[in-house]
Amino acid sequence: MSDLPLKGIKIIDFTHVQAGPACTQMLAWFGADVIKLERPGAGDVTRTQLRDIPNADALYFTMLNSNKRSLTLNTKAPEGKAVLEKLIRESDVMVENFGPGALDRMGFTWERIQELNPGMILASVKGFSEGHHYEDLKVYENVAQCAGGAASTTGWWKGENSVPTISAAALGDSNTGMHLAIGILTAIIGRQKTGKGQKVACSMQDAVLNLCRVKMRDQQRLEKVGYLEEYPQYPHEMEAFADKVTPRGGNAGGGGQPGWILKCKGWETDPNAYIYFTVQGHAWEPICDALGKPEWKTDPAYTTAKARQPHIDEIFATIEDFIKDKTKFEAVDIFRKFDIPCAPVLSMKELLRDESLRKSGSIVEVPHKERGSYFTIGSPIKFSAFKPSITGSPLLGEHSEQVLAELGYGAEQIAAMKAKEVI
Numbered sequence: 001m002s003d004l005p006l007k008g009i010k011i012i013d014f015t016h017v018q019a020g021p022a023c024t025q026m027l028a029w030f031g032a033d034v035i036k037l038e039r040p041g042a043g044d045v046t047r048t049q050l051r052d053i054p055n056a057d058a059l060y061f062t063m064l065n066s067n068k069r070s071l072t073l074n075t076k077a078p079e080g081k082a083v084l085e086k087l088i089r090e091s092d093v094m095v096e097n098f099g100p101g102a103l104d105r106m107g108f109t110w111e112r113i114q115e116l117n118p119g120m121i122l123a124s125v126k127g128f129s130e131g132h133h134y135e136d137l138k139v140y141e142n143v144a145q146c147a148g149g150a151a152s153t154t155g156w157w158k159g160e161n162s163v164p165t166i167s168a169a170a171l172g173d174s175n176t177g178m179h180l181a182i183g184i185l186t187a188i189i190g191r192q193k194t195g196k197g198q199k200v201a202c203s204m205q206d207a208v209l210n211l212c213r214v215k216m217r218d219q220q221r222l223e224k225v226g227y228l229e230e231y232p233q234y235p236h237e238m239e240a241f242a243d244k245v246t247p248r249g250g251n252a253g254g255g256g257q258p259g260w261i262l263k264c265k266g267w268e269t270d271p272n273a274y275i276y277f278t279v280q281g282h283a284w285e286p287i288c289d290a291l292g293k294p295e296w297k298t299d300p301a302y303t304t305a306k307a308r309q310p311h312i313d314e315i316f317a318t319i320e321d322f323i324k325d326k327t328k329f330e331a332v333d334i335f336r337k338f339d340i341p342c343a344p345v346l347s348m349k350e351l352l353r354d355e356s357l358r359k360s361g362s363i364v365e366v367p368h369k370e371r372g373s374y375f376t377i378g379s380p381i382k383f384s385a386f387k388p389s390i391t392g393s394p395l396l397g398e399h400s401e402q403v404l405a406e407l408g409y410g411a412e413q414i415a416a417m418k419a420k421e422v423i
């Protein structure tokens, strides 16, 4: 497909770090012309953070900014402001994730942006939503996980490790960017009907909370019923529910299906020699068959989910005993024949080399002018009509002259801006 679906949509990518760049990168994969606007000489802070190759853009940057063009611009200098004004007039969307008030202080209030381009969609990520009592706070990933309910509900509920726990998945950053992308596409469709742009905002707290929906469900159930029957504390540690605050549930299933992480062959030395096993209600008989426990099929102590819950530790121990001489891959190969929802715990090393992920384009190798090639995570969304092609990230200011020329600036004007370090 030569014309990607978002071809013709021009996006000013005034974002940095992860939340904003993750959003605009995805829109670039799907065909939008994404112009990354960066501070001259420095650029996005992630270009230099956690470098693995001296003086080359860090993977942190390259993995979040592929398929974009880079324009350096000092948007606090008058000439830089004039360029941004021109860009706003000619673009469809501007995405930003600066600290609260930064865009206003630069002179680009929502009112001013609308004056410049009534069709403009201004999309913002902030830590907290407008009007929130914490709206002035600057926020990074883990701060959002704490504020959005993920940390209080993740981890262990007893022992010395029973502290609120951060997920390694970017629930605060990339997840907020994905929410924002949905908002932007919605606003683009809205504009097709009204001709008008709008402000789209997504707070990191809200985006995390939106993924903690089942925990908010549990809080309300707990307040009504007094306990949570699918949690590992039930029924032997009922004191965990006494304060009516949703407790952390370790590796429990979280839905109607109990599940746990189970040891496989080699767990003593391999930190990832585990599988996740789910005791799906209607798969109970196949589970009994897989484990060679036909007597559990008719024993009233095991036939219903409610009856099984007091024995759930014993059930998981039986499964662990069954797989103790099997690798995680062998265990899954057995259970898949019985239609049991399960998977190996995969390390980053295994995922990076996974042939299926390479084949599907979920992990891709892309070229880079300074680094040579590197691996990145490709589009998790697959389309029948096209396959996003990941082209690598731009060098700092690589497209400054090209973008300025497209805006109508001549060579002399561009040289003058360079001399004054506006670009």
Ligand SMILES: CC(C)(COP(=O)(O)OP(=O)(O)OC[C@H]1O[C@@H](n2cnc3c(N)ncnc32)[C@H](O)[C@@H]1OP(=O)(O)O)[C@@H](O)C(=O)NCCC(=O)NCCS
Binding pocket: 016, 017, 018, 019, 020, 037, 038, 039, 040, 073, 074, 075, 076, 097, 098, 099, 100, 101, 102, 103, 105, 106, 125, 126, 127, 137, 138, 139, 140, 141, 173, 204
């Ligand atoms: C991520 C965050 C904590 C970083 O904070 P920070 O490093 O202090 O940077 P800020 O975003 O506040 O911006 C710093 C300044 O650079 C300025 N700046 C950015 N790009 C510029 C450019 N091209 N030219 C001139 N000035 C520029 C901003 O206007 C801002 O100026 P001011 O605050 O002095 O008025 C903050 O941006 C934030 O809270 N963002 C919202 C939530 C978010 O996205 N978090 C990160 C998710 S990965």
